[in-house]
Amino acid sequence: MYAYDKYDHALVNSRVAxxxxxxxxxxxxxxxxxEFRPLRLMNGLYLQLHxxxxxxxxxxxxxxxxxxxxxxxxxxxxxxGYGHFTTRxxxxxxxxxxxxxxxxxxxxADVEMHAIQTSGNCIRNVTTDxxxxxxxxxxxxxxxxxxLIRQWSSFHPEFSFLxxxxxxxxxxxxxxxxxxxxxxxGLVVKKNDAGEVGFExxxxxxxxxxxxxxxxxxxFLPEKDLLSYLEAILRVYNEQGRRDNKYKARIKILVDAxxxxxxxxxxxxxxxxxxxxxxxxxxxxxxxIKAFFAPPPxxxxxxxxxxxxxxxxKNFIFGAWLKNNTNQxxxxxxxxxTISLKPHGGxxxxxxxxxxxxxxxxxxxxxxxxxxxxxEQNLIxxxxxxxxxxxxxxxxxxxxxxxxxxxxxxxxxxxxxxxxCSLANARSIPLAQELGKRFDDFKRLQDIGPLKIKISGCIxxxxxxxxxxxxxxxxxxxxxxxxxxLLGGSGAEDASKAAILGPGFDENGVxxxxxxxxxxxxxxxxxxxxxxxTYRRVGPDVFKEAVYGTR
Amino acid sequence: xxxxxLTGIQAGDFTVLxxxxxxxxxxxxxxxxxxxxDEGDDFFKVAGPVGAVLATDTNYTDLAPLMNKLAFVVIDFxxxxxxxxxxxxxxxxxxxxxxGEIRATGPVIPDQALFLLRAGFDTVEVSDARExxxxxALKRFDTFYQTDYTGQVSLAHARHGKNQERKxx
Ligand code: HEM
Ligand code: SF4
Numbered sequence: 001m002y003a004y005d006k007y008d009h010a011l012v013n014s015r016v017a018x019x020x021x022x023x024x025x026x027x028x029x030x031x032x033x034x035e036f037r038p039l040r041l042m043n044g045l046y047l048q049l050h051x052x053x054x055x056x057x058x059x060x061x062x063x064x065x066x067x068x069x070x071x072x073x074x075x076x077x078x079x080x081g082y083g084h085f086t087t088r089x090x091x092x093x094x095x096x097x098x099x100x101x102x103x104x105x106x107x108x109a110d111v112e113m114h115a116i117q118t119s120g121n122c123i124r125n126v127t128t129d130x131x132x133x134x135x136x137x138x139x140x141x142x143x144x145x146x147x148l149i150r151q152w153s154s155f156h157p158e159f160s161f162l163x164x165x166x167x168x169x170x171x172x173x174x175x176x177x178x179x180x181x182x183x184x185x186g187l188v189v190k191k192n193d194a195g196e197v198g199f200e201x202x203x204x205x206x207x208x209x210x211x212x213x214x215x216x217x218x219x220f221l222p223e224k225d226l227l228s229y230l231e232a233i234l235r236v237y238n239e240q241g242r243r244d245n246k247y248k249a250r251i252k253i254l255v256d257a258x259x260x261x262x263x264x265x266x267x268x269x270x271x272x273x274x275x276x277x278x279x280x281x282x283x284x285x286x287x288x289i290k291a292f293f294a295p296p297p298x299x300x301x302x303x304x305x306x307x308x309x310x311x312x313x314k315n316f317i318f319g320a321w322l323k324n325n326t327n328q329x330x331x332x333x334x335x336x337x338t339i340s341l342k343p344h345g346g347x348x349x350x351x352x353x354x355x356x357x358x359x360x361x362x363x364x365x366x367x368x369x370x371x372x373x374x375x376e377q378n379l380i381x382x383x384x385x386x387x388x389x390x391x392x393x394x395x396x397x398x399x400x401x402x403x404x405x406x407x408x409x410x411x412x413x414x415x416x417x418x419x420x421c422s423l424a425n426a427r428s429i430p431l432a433q434e435l436g437k438r439f440d441d442f443k444r445l446q447d448i449g450p451l452k453i454k455i456s457g458c459i460x461x462x463x464x465x466x467x468x469x470x471x472x473x474x475x476x477x478x479x480x481x482x483x484x485x486l487l488g489g490s491g492a493e494d495a496s497k498a499a500i501l502g503p504g505f506d507e508n509g510v511x512x513x514x515x516x517x518x519x520x521x522x523x524x525x526x527x528x529x530x531x532x533x534t535y536r537r538v539g540p541d542v543f544k545e546a547v548y549g550t551r
Numbered sequence: 552x553x554x555x556x557l558t559g560i561q562a563g564d565f566t567v568l569x570x571x572x573x574x575x576x577x578x579x580x581x582x583x584x585x586x587x588x589d590e591g592d593d594f595f596k597v598a599g600p601v602g603a604v605l606a607t608d609t610n611y612t613d614l615a616p617l618m619n620k621l622a623f624v625v626i627d628f629x630x631x632x633x634x635x636x637x638x639x640x641x642x643x644x645x646x647x648x649x650x651g652e653i654r655a656t657g658p659v660i661p662d663q664a665l666f667l668l669r670a671g672f673d674t675v676e677v678s679d680a681r682e683x684x685x686x687x688a689l690k691r692f693d694t695f696y697q698t699d700y701t702g703q704v705s706l707a708h709a710r711h712g713k714n715q716e717r718k719x720x
Contacts, residue, residue, distance in 0.1 A: 007694045007706055014692050018662070038632070039662060121632065151696045151707070157669030158641050158699075161634030238638045273646070278708055279698045285707040 001064055001370060002147050002292045004112045011154070012109045015116060019043050020102035027099060042122070044090075044115030045101055049422050054093045054101060055118040056108060057125040060132070060146035060170075061089035061373040063113075065360040068371055070111045072356035078104050083356070085341060085349045087375045087413055087464060088167070089127045090118055094420055116154060121162045123153035123234075127169045129177045130374035131336050133293055134382040136328040140189045140197050142172035144290045145226060148281055152227050159234045163241035164249035166234070167206075170199075179375060179491035181205050181214045182467055184251045185233060190220060198222045203233060203263060204255030205495075207461035212252040213495045217264035223286070225271075228279040232271035236263065296368045296383050301333020305386045318393055320446050321404035326389070333386050337367075338406040339379040339396060344436035346400075347429050348414040349377035358399050366392055376413055376452075378406065409451045409518070410436050413464050417457030417474060418481070424457035426474025426481035431455060431507055438511050448518055451531045454489070467491035469532045470517065471498040472510060483510040487517065487543060488535050501540060502548050516546045553682040557664070557689065560652050560673040563623045565602060574598035581625055584609060587617065595620055602652075607635040611642035618647055626672075628657030640671035644700045664688040669699045 004012070019039075026036045040046075044055040056071070063071075071091055075083045078100045079093045086092055096104060108114055117124055126146045133141035149168060153159070159166075171178040172189040180186030186202035199221045205214030221229050240258075242248045255263045281289075312319035326335040339359060342348050351359075359379055363371045366388050372380035384392065396402040405411045412435065415421070417428030432455055439445060454468030458475075465471030471486035482504040489498030505513055518531075520543050525534045535543070556562055565579040574580045577599040582590070584603045595601060600622035603614070607628060614621075624643060626636045636655065643649040655667055655675045661684035667675055668689065677685050698705040704714050 005710070007710070010694055011692060011696075018688075018691055022662075035660075038660070042662075121634075148707075152705075154696055155666075155692070156697055157666050157695075158637045159634070160666055161632050161637065161663075163634070235638055235641075238634050243633065243635075277698065278704055278713075281705070281707040282711055282713050284711040284713070288710070 001062055002059075002143075002289065008112070008151075009109075012112070012114050012116070015043075015114065016102060016105045016109050019105060023098060023102050038120070041120040042117065043101075043105065044118035045098075046119060047422075048094070048416075048420050049418075050420070051095050052098055052101070053420070054096045054104060054115060055086070055090050056093070056113060056115045057118050058089050058091060058113070058373050059150050060126055060128045060143050061130050061375075062132070062143060063371050063373070064111075065363040065369045065371065067111045067113055068356050068360040068363070070107060070113070072353040072360070074104055074107060075356065076353040082350050082352045084347075084416070085351065085373050085377050085379070087377060087415075087462065088125055089130075089373045089375060090125060091373075092416075094416075119165075121164050121166075122160045123149075123156065123162075123166045123168065126150055126153070127167070127178055127183075127375060129171045129173055130338075130372045130376075130378075130380050131177065131327050131382065132172060132372075133295065134329055134336050135173055136330050137175055138173040138330070139191055140172045141290075141293050142170040142187075142189050143293050144286065145187070145189070145199075145223075146170055147289050147292075148226065148286070149230070152230070152281075159238055162234075162238055163243050164246060164251075166237075166251070168230075174493065176491075176493040176495075177374070179464070179467060179495070181493075181495035182207060182464070182491055183214060185230070186214045192220055196222065199226065201229065201233075204252040204260065206250045206252040207464065207466050208250065209247060209459045209461075210250075210252065211461070211466040211497050212256065213497065214252075215255065215260040217260060217267060224280055224283070225275060227281060228275045228277070229267070229271050231274060231279055232267045235270055236266045295330070296370075298329075298331040298334055298383060298385075300331060301385055301387070303332050303386065305333075305389075308386055308389050311390050317397075317402070317404055317442060318390070319404075320442055321393055321402060322389065323446075324404050324408060325406040326384075329383065331383075335384055335386055335389070336372075337381040337384050337389070337392060338374070339381065339401050340403040340406050340411060341378050341401075342405055342411050342436070343400055343403050344405075344410055344440040345433050346436065348412050348432050351379070355399055355401060358395065358401070362392055362395060376411065378411070404442060405445060407450045407452075408445045409448055409453060410439050410445060412436075412453040412455060413468075414455040415457050415463035417455075417463075421457060421462075423460060424474065425476040426457050426483060427507075428455045428457040428463060428472075428474060431472065431483065431510070434507065435511055435514070438515070448522070449530055451518075452491075453514070464491060465489070466498050467495070468498055469535070470514060473500075475504060477504065480506070482506065485510060485513050485517075485547070487540060488532070490532060499540065501544055513547045517543050520546045552676055553679050555664070555675045555677055555682060555685045555689075556673070557668040557675065558673040562674050563600065563602065563652050563654075565600075565623070567604065574601075579622075581623075584613070588613070605639065607633045607639060609639060611639060611646060614643070614647060618649065621649070621651060623652040623654065624649065625654045625656055628655060628659050631658050631660045631663060637666065637670040640667075641700055644671040661685045661688040665692060669695065669697075669701055669703060671699075671701055 202214035456463035486498035
């Protein structure tokens with residue numbers, strides 16, 4: 001993991017001091033709420049329906065057991081004993097007191113964390129694959145680049161007041177677990193024929209009311225040119241992105257207006273002018289940062305562990321967990337464990353302070369003191385020896401964290417919705433809870449197989465409904481909460497936009513509709529065919545008929 | 552109004568010319584770009600040092616023909632969040648090689664002081680009430696992650712004693 005040097009510490013500490021001063025001026029009435037607003041947003045502090053909300057970055061989703069314990073401590077001391085892990089590898093606290101927030105930020109700074117640029121029209125927390133540096137299907141660990149981008153984008157003198165928020169995601173694997181095609185900039189680590197590392201660069205992805213899948217503007221950008229090329233992309237956007245209408249201000253709208261080829265041309269033209277200036281990190285700095293992410297010294301172990309197989313045979317839940325919640329590690333005999341934060345009937349992404357502490361303790365014992373957060377709102381123990389799985393699962397299960405549903409229908413993404421969010425049309429959390437209860441049968445879930453449901457409480461799509469195999473969108477219909485059903489989206493390497501199936505439903509109606517959609521799938525699928533593949537093969541009509549036919 | 556000097560430049564003391572006003576002989580004047588583009592050589596002969604007042608949506612390429620005639624530039628922010636003003640200052644330094652004073656006017660906020668400095672601004676016009684906060688904000692950070700166009704080289708270089716380097720290719 002990256003460790004701050006004296007400069008990183010100084011920067012984060014100065015930022016806390018600055019924010020403390022701003023909060024004091026606000027509390028004394030020297031700053032109006034209007035003047036304070038942009039300042040608090042730059043530090044991740046939102047005003048929600050009932051209270052302030054603090055969004056803390058977990059840069060590229062990697063954190064240490066000690067950092068997790070601090071997150072637990074903050075939840076207990078300053079909040080109501082829990083936190084909410086989000087789709088952007090952040091954690092949100094829903095109930096902090098304004099006057100406490102400088103102390104919270106100081107406690108975070110002490111463990112090398114911050115809330116810098118977690119909101120506002122700037123470059124946000126860079127996100128990546130939750131299995132980065134640990135998964136068998138990886139070309140290179142993307143986290144050193146994410147850290148280089150984190151530093152370069154922090155307090156950028158030119159790009160801190162963009163037309164709109166700006167999100168960069170990077171993956172180093174062929175299987176895209178970071179939804180890079182749905183980001184303002186997506187980076188895919190590649191190797192060229194000479195074996196050199198570089199990036200495929202995509203621009204103009206985004207959700208919100210105009211969902212767009214990013215387009216490739218460069219097939220291979222050498223590693224050493226990363227930052228100057230990003231600077232060129234951002235300069236074109238900062239100068240030409242629309243500022244007259246915030247719904248048309250994202251880079252996706254500009255890329256669409258100019259055309260991806262023209263965007264690429266302008267980027268290239270600007271980049272030629274700056275690429276030889278000392279904008280990019282020197283090789284020594286890349287080496288320094290990569291050293292922090294050196295693979296842990298794991299012993300090669302036997303992939304076959306009879307004790308694990310025996311328990312899987314005896315205990316269906318453990319067997320399902322073994323199948324769904326583990327990912328093959330680079331080093332034989334090891335896996336990466338997904339701890340599902342989606343208990344049936346619970347709030348997707350929420351974890352209590354006690355659960356965070358348990359996970360931190362497990363990380364110390366079994367995963368090199370390291371943890372990850374996924375954009376699907378789960379926690380990950382990387383680098384786990386397979387032989388330790390029964391012990392880990394038993395501990396998790398006792399704390400209500402042994403749910404074997406990673407990647408299955410109930411592993412839903414849901415935004416905070418009307419329970420917290422002032423922009424919401426409808427509630428997301430109660431719907432997710434009801435869905436969990438309706439499908440509370442692990443044999444059935446296992447039979448249905450991989451299926452991603454994503455729920456947003458309004459068109460802003462914080463819950464990624466455009467990228468859901470099944471997406472649910474909360475709308476307002478004459479003052480009533482109403483839910484639209486979308487099918488066929490994907491956030492992975494085969495990214496696609498989900499399409500609305502037909503008229504919306506109330507809460508129970510939408511759950512019934514999902515039952516029908518699942519029934520159609522089970523009837524239509526060929527051997528081993530997953531939901532999305534079946535949908536793509538048979539098209540929406542059969543689903544439409546099953547859901548609306550009898551009306 | 553107070554003037555905060557970010558770089559220690561000799562700050563210009565000028566009047567802004569109204570649309571139809573002719574400059575007094577030898578006077579230091581700031582003129583909206585739209586008008587300046589239409590003025591012939593006579594205008595520049597009569598006036599003393601001339602500066603351009605730029606809206607943030609100005610395309611820097613429109614300034615190229617004026618470069619050897621301008622003593623200073625004023626970038627007028629309509630709102631503090633209009634980040635085009637920062638890129639425009641960068642363009643003036645980087646693409647047009649402008650060495651004169653760049654001033655920010657409009658509702659910029661104290662917390663932007665260092666961003667303005669690093670984007671290439673020399674001076675900022677602020678309300679008297681904000682002068683102290685602006686000056687304090689200038690002292691907040693002394694380390695920077697990015698190379699900019701004012702001579703600051705990134706921390707990534709400084710960490711390795713490469714404060715003067717050009718990129719190795
Ligand atoms: C107080 C609560 C929140 C507010 C007011 C809020 C506001 C918004 C708005 C206005 C947009 C649309 C941006 C645009 O289209 O330009 C958006 C998009 C988004 N938000 Fe939130 N959000 C909130 C909470 C969250 C949470 C909890 C998450 C993570 C779980 C999140 C993740 C996202 C994502 C992933 C997008 C889509 C990005 C895209 O358009 O490409 N937001 N949010
Ligand atoms: S999708 Fe809408 S309701 Fe949900 S958190 Fe985002 S803004 Fe709020």
